[in-house]
Amino acid sequence: MLLSVKGLTHYFGGLRAVNDFNMEIEKGIIQGLIGPNGAGKTTTFNLITGMHVPTSGEIIFSGDNITGKPAYHIAGKGIARTFQNLKLFSRLTVRENIRVVQNKQGKDAAAEEERLIKLFELEKYAEYRSCDLPYGAQRRLEIARALAIKPKLLLLDEPAAGMNPSEVDNLSELINMIIKEFDITILLIEHQMRMVMKLCHKLTVLNFGEVIATGAPRDILNNSGVVEAYLGKGGASIRGKRSER
């Protein structure tokens, strides 16, 4: 297993954001993390990447226990991420956005920088400040920047947010390209179900901070609990179960 998360629990004040979360990710696949808004997906990302320290639980990444380690340390171990609301270094150029996170500078790094700019079709913007880029290019740059730290695991937080259908298709191709071009594993948070079904090898479904299903996309689609959680019809019954406790 590249990543295994055991019994991860996190409270914000008195609020339980993530509860007894378990997940395993095999090397080389695209795994999806789905669930309705507020289910705790982004919190899970924040916990894995060390931006929050979990209340309890364990995160093992390629054999190392990284629970509660500082974010830069975890990134150094090989976990990179993007953000739901873009967090680019706005007044740095595209090139600088990539260069600044590379941990070694020199010939190889410069070559890698060129390669990323090409692969993500950012050549014509290379010397532009990232805040001056069109939205789609900003999204691509954020992924390129994450890859610049040479991660083994890439966490993508709603990369298709704000995109139109044709842009979403392009993004799907891009993600497939990443899996081929880089020796990498991807964990994807996404609401665009069409994209998730097309891309992911395995899905984990989260609701109210708890895992309600795990499995192949087909099986998940036929799982009534998941459909209820999404359609909201059965959402009431889940909420009911929660308050009984």
Next chain:
Amino acid sequence: MELLIQTIINGLLIGGIYITISAGFTLCFGVLHVIDFAVGEWVMLGAFITFIISTSTHIDPFLLLPLIFVMFFIAGYLLQPTLQRVITKNKSNALLMALAFTFGISVLFKGAALTIWGFNERNLVTILSGKSISLLGINIPSLRLGTFVFAIIITIVFLWFLQKTRFGLAVRAAAERQDVAGLMGIDSNMINKVVYAIYTGLTACSGALIGAIFSINTEMGVRYTIFAFFVVVAGGLGSIEGAIVAGILLGLLNSFISVYIGGQYVFLVLFLFLYLILLAKPKGLLGKGW
């Protein structure tokens, strides 16, 4: 024992005025998201204007309070659009630019006051000056009691305005979310102007009260900037309940340090305390701030 009680009473009485300063200041933060560096200079100006009017008309400073409020309300109302411009023009770091801007205003006010009035100390005389009430061996200066009562009245009127009037409701809504107030049909620019105006008015009034107790000079401002920062940081930025608790705490701390440790240590302790609170509890001692 008597000294202890005396110290507590002094602390509580002066704490009342700190509440008046901080209530407006913290509301100003809550609604405008502005930390006004010039708060102490508004106190200084309030004290000086009161002194000038009072000495030329021989009207008691306490009776001048409504006039002072109105004058500074107008001043704040006129200044706010400029401040608003700074906030809207620098959206990405509005808080900081506003802090720097009001910092400029504070330097300007202080410089102007020094240029016009010089360094001399002045004393505001009120009807209560020099009198005192003795109760079970405890001596309470009438002036301090009077200013305390006025400070509490002002604060209560202010809270009543916030809680009971329609405009106050809009202000509280604006403190939560800028757009909600708009939905109530009240112009958010109007709210911003009025909130800032109330803040300058209240602060100038507390300046008049402070001037009655202590002597007035053009360099007194920074002291009250410190106090206001102390109260809102300890209380949690934007929290009025927090400001009330922290105002009393500041009064007590002030009076205890001067009596039991020594007057020259008051500011050292306050600054250290402020610094440490910020490090340990940036949301204030009650944890209610932003």
Next chain:
Amino acid sequence: MTKNNKALVGLLLAGIAMLMLPLVISSFWLRIVTGAIMWVGLAQSWNMLAGYMGYVSFGHGAFFGIGAYVTAILMAKGLPFIGALVLAALVTALFAAIIGQPTLRLQGAYFAIATWAFAEGIRQLVLVLPFTGGANGMRMEAFLNENFFYYSMLLVSAAAVAVTYFLFQKAVFGLRVRAIREEETASQALGLNTTAIKVKVFALSALFPGILGGVYAYWITYIHPESVLTPLIADQMVVMALLGGLGTIAGPIVGAMVLFLGNRILWVMFGDTSFYLVLLGLAIAIVILFLPDGIVSLFTRKKKTGEGISKENVRNITG
């Protein structure tokens, strides 16, 4: 001649002119220029922290004061000036590193208020400590050589400018510092040890004011809390950098020159006047209102913003 060579020649000529200056101007004006150069170094140091990293300190004057006091105290103990100055520099930077660790966890206005509280605390501390002379301050033996102080200030301030250029403008370190200014959380999540970087920048931005404070103390020979620890020092650093242009190398230089020389001209014309404060305050307010990017933004054309990007896309970005 290429553009780069031209700049280099210009810089060289300016350097020679600076070195020759004491030969051509009176000692009265030399003192004023020495002061201006000191302020260039101070404003540039503040710029490292606030301009490049986005952490606005309202208490940076404290490091100037600490440098001045440590130098004075060590010299009173019999150390020669250079020894005292080196130790003062180390003490200031170390002190900043220790203070920086917890303080830099705060952001925005909280950081600004904390640094201000800290600096005022230092001033109060100096007033009550047994070995600082309290409000009476400290006197040092006078060393009456204006040229020595001119060249010392020039050396330190030039070093501050050079560090800003090579470390903050040209090196990857500077890129990382600016990344923290833009998006601190993203920097962390992408492997930058932000705490370490921030502490380094904080210590560096305190080091130069510390040294300048030490030189200043020996130059003026009499220091007291109201001279080297007055909040006005931090205030002026802020204003000079803002006035010239934050996060640029030329900004603080221009800002310091304009403000300090303006101040001195007023002083020559009207004597010691509090009216300076009125102008200072007005300058801050006006710059923030109308020129938030400083004087230098009038001369640098905006480069490569929006070119080749359709209006629609721009709308997408902002929307």
